[in-house]
Amino acid sequence: xxxxxxxxxxxxxxxxxxxxxxxxxxxxxxxxxxxxxxxxxxxxxxxxxxxxxxxxxxxxxxxxxxxxxxxxxxxxxxxxxxxxxxxxxxxxxxxxxxxxxxxxxxxxxxxxxxxxxxxxxxxxxxxxxxxxxxxxxxxxxxxxxxxxxxxxxxxxxxxxxxxxxxxxxxxxxxxxxxxxxxxxxxxxxxxxxxxxxxxxxxxxxxxxxxxxxxxxxxxxxxxxxxxxxxxxxxxxxxxxxxxxxxxxxxxxxxxxxxxxxxxxxxxxxxxxxxxxxxxxxxxxxxxxxxxxxxxxxxxxxxxxxxxxxxxxxxxxxxxxxxxxxxxxxxxxx
Ligand SMILES: Nc1ncnc2c1ncn2[C@@H]1O[C@H](COP(=O)(O)OP(=O)(O)OP(=O)(O)O)[C@@H](O)[C@H]1O
Numbered sequence: 001x002x003x004x005x006x007x008x009x010x011x012x013x014x015x016x017x018x019x020x021x022x023x024x025x026x027x028x029x030x031x032x033x034x035x036x037x038x039x040x041x042x043x044x045x046x047x048x049x050x051x052x053x054x055x056x057x058x059x060x061x062x063x064x065x066x067x068x069x070x071x072x073x074x075x076x077x078x079x080x081x082x083x084x085x086x087x088x089x090x091x092x093x094x095x096x097x098x099x100x101x102x103x104x105x106x107x108x109x110x111x112x113x114x115x116x117x118x119x120x121x122x123x124x125x126x127x128x129x130x131x132x133x134x135x136x137x138x139x140x141x142x143x144x145x146x147x148x149x150x151x152x153x154x155x156x157x158x159x160x161x162x163x164x165x166x167x168x169x170x171x172x173x174x175x176x177x178x179x180x181x182x183x184x185x186x187x188x189x190x191x192x193x194x195x196x197x198x199x200x201x202x203x204x205x206x207x208x209x210x211x212x213x214x215x216x217x218x219x220x221x222x223x224x225x226x227x228x229x230x231x232x233x234x235x236x237x238x239x240x241x242x243x244x245x246x247x248x249x250x251x252x253x254x255x256x257x258x259x260x261x262x263x264x265x266x267x268x269x270x271x272x273x274x275x276x277x278x279x280x281x282x283x284x285x286x287x288x289x290x291x292x293x294x295x296x297x298x299x300x301x302x303x304x305x306x307x308x309x310x311x312x313x314x315x316x317x318x319x320x321x322x323x324x325x326x327x328x329x330x331x332x333x
Contacts, residue, residue: 001026001189002047002157007056009042016042017053018213024206029183029190031200031221033236034210040193043210044159047191048080049073060157078106081150081188085162087142089134095121095145096130102152120148124178140171147178151186158182160192164199176203197236201225201293209233222293226263241291243300249286250330255306257286258316261325262299271322272303279315281307302329 002024009017017039024030034040045051047058049065058065065076089098099120103113121127124144134142143163150158160179164172180203183190194200200207200221207224209217209232217230225241228234243259250257262271272283287302305312320326 001028001061002191003057003059004043004047005057005059007043007046007053007058009039009046009051010054015213017046019056020213020215022208022215022218024189024191026189027183027187028206029180029192029204031204031207032191032193032210033195033197033200033207034193034232035195038210039213040195040210041161044161044191044193047157047159048077048082078153079155080157080159081153081155082159082161083143083146083150083163085165087134087139087146089142089145089149091134093133094130095126095132095134095137098134098145099148099152102149106153108153116152120152123151123182124148138171139167140175143167143175144178147175147182151182151188156189158188158190160190162193162195165194165196172199173202179203197240200236201240201291205294209236222263222296222298225291225293225298226261241289241298241300243287243289243302245287245302245329253304253330255281255304255312256316256328257302257304257330258319259327259329260301260303260319260323261327262297262301262323264296271319272301274322275315275318278318279307280311281305281315283315 004020004022007017007020008015020043032040032043042051046053049058053066063076065073068076090101093101096117099117100113103116108116118127121130124147126141126144126148129137129141134145137145164175167175176199179190182188192199192204204221206219207221208215209230211232217224217233224233225237228237275281276283284304284306285301286304288300290297290299305315316326
């Protein structure tokens with residue numbers, strides 16, 4: 001659906017985007033995560049040619065946008081909606097007219113506009129706010145207007161530029177749910193950029209991690225959480241799923257302390273109970289967490305295992321075979 005082919009964007013001596021290759025599938029919610037300055041916004045803006053790549057191609061639905069004239073690009077851009085962190089609404093226009101504005105710009109008739117705006121208001125849950133001005137709305141409501149406006153001309157792709165970064169966690173969750181609904185019911189491909197792993201966890205199917213203009217890791221979101229390949233990805237994951245054991249819990253222990261990572265079905269099985277039945281060990285749970293990603297559990301448990309050395313070794317081997325990963329955090333001397 002969207003092919004980003006070896007795209008580079010340079011500003012004087014800054015390589016904001018550096019040889020990025022990505023394929024985004026139709027109907028996907030694709031996240032791009034990175035710290036400030038990683039090049040996310042620039043890459044996103046290259047997708048609808050708000051920024052023209054210095055090198056490389058943007059191919060959407062088999063059409064190479066980088067090969068089109070300015071006028072042709074303007075036409076293609078109508079098939080790509082965009083929403084922004086700070087909403088970019090017209091403050092002097094009411095909600096209804098903010099949405100009608102993009103329909104007018106696309107040359108829609110008065111009748112079409114009168115039919116379409118109420119549909120859009122209903123879709124984003126703002127039917128009763130049509131006559132309000134942006135200043136009379138909450139941040140979440142403003143973003144809903146932004147979404148309605150972006151969907152007005154029935155785009156195939158929706159680009160989201162840090163769309164929830166200005167919102168509180170509850171409002172963020174409701175906007176993400178709305179985006180998910182739009183993706184599922186209208187089949188629109190969504191590309192979103194964010195610096196928050198929680199946003200990726202909540203709605204993305206796949207994600208690319210960016211650093212210094214480059215994509216350093218791309219994966220299905222669950223796989224990325226379960227098996228991160230780079231330090232930066234691990235840092236992002238730790239913001240959502242991580243366990244740090246207080247130092248004092250490591251002192252005076254009688255057996256090894258192990259961290260067990262469970263994924264998929266193994267997170268829901270009674271592996272610890274079965275270990276206790278099979279081997280003469282005691283398992284003392286010190287810390288634990290289960291995170292759900294795309295409705296699949298990813299669990300981490302930190303336990304102390306005590307008993308005879310041989311039994312402990314057998315128990316560790318058994319747990320290792322049954323789970324995704326086991327790491328001995330502290331062994332007894
Ligand atoms: N118009 C511009 N002129 C010059 N340099 C730019 C321009 N836009 C971006 N840059 C530079 O390109 C790099 C990437 O910026 P970009 O905004 O794409 O990163 P980002 O990951 O989206 O960060 P943020 O989340 O802070 O917006 C930065 O070093 C930035 O200073």
